[in-house]
Amino acid sequence: MNKKYGYFEHDADIGIIGRGNRLEEAFESAAVAMFAIMADVDVLHCDELIEVTFEEDDNEFALIEWLNTLLALAHMKHLALGRFELQKEGNSWRGKAWGDKWKKEIERGTEVKGATLTMLSVKEKEDHWEARCVVDV
Amino acid sequence: MNMNLLEKIDDYTWTIPLKAGEKRSGILLYGSEPLLKSMDNKVLEQISNVATLPGLVGEAMTMPDAHWGYGFPIGGVAAFDADEGGIISAGGVGFDISCGIRCLRTDLMREDLTSTDLTKLADELSRTIPAGVGREGKLKLTIDELDDVLRGGAQWAIHHGYGVGEDLSFVEEMGKMEGARPENISQLAKERQLGEVGTLGSGNHYLEVQEVAKIYDEKAAEAFGIKKGQILVSIHCGSRALGHQIGTEYMVSLAKAATRLGISLPDRELACAPIHSPEGQEYIGAMNAAINCAMANRQVLTHLTRNVFEGLFKGVNIETLYDVSHNTCKEEMHLVNGVERTLWVHRKGATRAFGPGHQDIPVGYRSVGQPVIIGGSMGTGSYILAGTKEGEERAFSSASHGAGRAMSRHQALKLWKGKQVIQDLAQKGILIRSASMRGVAEEAPDAYKDVDLVAEATEKAGLARRVAFLKPKVCIKG
Numbered sequence: 340m341n342k343k344y345g346y347f348e349h350d351a352d353i354g355i356i357g358r359g360n361r362l363e364e365a366f367e368s369a370a371v372a373m374f375a376i377m378a379d380v381d382v383l384h385c386d387e388l389i390e391v392t393f394e395e396d397d398n399e400f401a402l403i404e405w406l407n408t409l410l411a412l413a414h415m416k417h418l419a420l421g422r423f424e425l426q427k428e429g430n431s432w433r434g435k436a437w438g439d440k441w442k443k444e445i446e447r448g449t450e451v452k453g454a455t456l457t458m459l460s461v462k463e464k465e466d467h468w469e470a471r472c473v474v475d476v
Numbered sequence: 477m478n479m480n481l482l483e484k485i486d487d488y489t490w491t492i493p494l495k496a497g498e499k500r501s502g503i504l505l506y507g508s509e510p511l512l513k514s515m516d517n518k519v520l521e522q523i524s525n526v527a528t529l530p531g532l533v534g535e536a537m538t539m540p541d542a543h544w545g546y547g548f549p550i551g552g553v554a555a556f557d558a559d560e561g562g563i564i565s566a567g568g569v570g571f572d573i574s575c576g577i578r579c580l581r582t583d584l585m586r587e588d589l590t591s592t593d594l595t596k597l598a599d600e601l602s603r604t605i606p607a608g609v610g611r612e613g614k615l616k617l618t619i620d621e622l623d624d625v626l627r628g629g630a631q632w633a634i635h636h637g638y639g640v641g642e643d644l645s646f647v648e649e650m651g652k653m654e655g656a657r658p659e660n661i662s663q664l665a666k667e668r669q670l671g672e673v674g675t676l677g678s679g680n681h682y683l684e685v686q687e688v689a690k691i692y693d694e695k696a697a698e699a700f701g702i703k704k705g706q707i708l709v710s711i712h713c714g715s716r717a718l719g720h721q722i723g724t725e726y727m728v729s730l731a732k733a734a735t736r737l738g739i740s741l742p743d744r745e746l747a748c749a750p751i752h753s754p755e756g757q758e759y760i761g762a763m764n765a766a767i768n769c770a771m772a773n774r775q776v777l778t779h780l781t782r783n784v785f786e787g788l789f790k791g792v793n794i795e796t797l798y799d800v801s802h803n804t805c806k807e808e809m810h811l812v813n814g815v816e817r818t819l820w821v822h823r824k825g826a827t828r829a830f831g832p833g834h835q836d837i838p839v840g841y842r843s844v845g846q847p848v849i850i851g852g853s854m855g856t857g858s859y860i861l862a863g864t865k866e867g868e869e870r871a872f873s874s875a876s877h878g879a880g881r882a883m884s885r886h887q888a889l890k891l892w893k894g895k896q897v898i899q900d901l902a903q904k905g906i907l908i909r910s911a912s913m914r915g916v917a918e919e920a921p922d923a924y925k926d927v928d929l930v931a932e933a934t935e936k937a938g939l940a941r942r943v944a945f946l947k948p949k950v951c952i953k954g
Contacts, residue, residue: 350544441610447912450609450678452720456745457546
């Protein structure tokens with residue numbers, strides 16, 4: 340497995356890639372990829388917790404739900420998120436994310452409006468899972 | 477774009493011939509050969525997919541600034557007849573519903589502003605206009621108050637002191653879209669928006685102080701109240717978090733509805749439902765509310781801008797020239813083969829461009845056509861055009877909306893550093909204020925198509941004609 344997260348080219352927006360040994364890990368990495376567009380995730384003090392739960396049987400729609408719910412909650416709580424955990428049991432997904440309140444020390448990147456269905460794919464590769472989609476910025 | 481796949485109709489109009497067995501409606505691509513060559517092949521794929529959707533009337537089209545979007549290409553136009561099974565598509569509207577540009581006319585001339593004035597203006601606008609990821613506005617609303625915004629649009633803002641009644645005559649739909657249904661919008665979408673009314677956002681959104689540098693059409697310029705050397709302000713933003721959340725939620729629910737209703741989607745991102753269906757009507761009600769949110773947002777930003785100018789230049793007069801959206805689907809009357817029909821026109825990254833005489837144009841502009849604004853990219857300038865009769869016939873009264881990206885953000889980040897871009901533009905007399913150096917690098921002027929070519933092609937394709945070129949002086953980026 341290459342790096343845990345990365346990006347792919349899109350003319351107007353940004354393609355994100357999350358990788359992991361488990362499906363959930365790939366989703367966690369995709370979330371890091373997305374939030375790293377908005378802030379430097381390595382310098383955040385991730386001491387504020389938010390929790391996410393949802394039901395979805397389609398893994399691809401689940402990726403969109405996971406990313407967009409994180410975006411919405413982060414926005415409402417004024418957080419730059421940097422660390423993520425996700426568990427799946429059947430169709431039930433339970434996640435946690437940690438972040439830092441926006442403050443002037445955090446350099447602002449580019450706002451992500453939403454995770455889209457464009458180039459959306461969740462696949463099990465030879466030795467890892469990979470989740471990808473284009474996010475609208 | 478692979479030009480071998482296209483057939484030339486004239487120098488600025490192209491089509492994609494049908495392959496054997498291919499079932500779809502016609503396609504028109506407007507633009508010059510160099511512009512089309514620079515587009516991604518994905519634009520072709522996406523507009524071909526749009527041409528397969530039910531109830532399409534005439535051709536699916538792309539404007540000269542088209543680029544790869546999600547589902548529909550950005551710069552895509554498609555009209556549907558509800559009575560013929562026509563659909564409404566969240567992907568055909570876009571995530572930032574009713575994103576658009578409000579252009580303001582000041583009575584200041586270039587020579588009225590010293591370089592110190594421009595610096596003060598840049599600093600004060602940057603302090604006053606909430607911009608960038610994570611920034612909230614000063615307006616804190618309750619859910620009930622937000623519902624009033626979603627029903628009232630710019631009219632709500634005026635009634636609450638954010639602007640003057642005269643502004644409304646120069647906003648599409650007089651600032652209030654009928655048929656808004658706040659009840660069709662999730663609590664989450666509304667909660668996301670509570671601190672967002674009156675914020676600029678980030679990415680390609682901006683507030684720019686501009687100088688009218690060239691007039692192409694004196695008669696139309698006079699009707700629009702502009703002359704060479706005059707200072708204008710353009711505000712580019714949309715429905716903020718509310719629109720994004722509606723786009724997100726309906727994209728998935730309409731994709732599921734399409735499957736259930738037996739609509740074959742070549743791309744899930746074309747998520748849609750028949751206009752005459754509960755799902756279609758539900759989205760339309762939510763979209764109309766988001767259109768009101770965007771118009772209210774630009775109205776509040778107009779008010780904040782006026783405050784800054786009035787604080788620095790005593791007695792200055794600032795009027796709305798026009799407010800035009802470029803991510804909408806609207807019910808309109810159009811002549812098709814000589815017959816007037818009611819159509820639902822999707823314009824995603826495309827501007828409405830009614831020709832002279834249209835009753836929805838402000839009276840003072842009616843003899844010259846609706847103002848069309850092609851927004852620039854920090855350093856390259858913008859254009860004001862006027863809608864044409866020809867454009868009504870050729871593209872359901874639609875025109876380009878911006879320069880359109882020429883390269884990915886990733887490529888731009890490799891090529892430029894934000895600080896350097898700001899320094900280079902300062903050398904050219906353009907002051908940039910932004911909280912995000914990454915954003916400035918991604919939005920470097922050369923990451924966009926040549927706006928001059930886009931405006932020229934828009935005119936030569938007959939979609940709208942050039943009235944004025946605006947040169948940037950100050951740009952506030954999110």
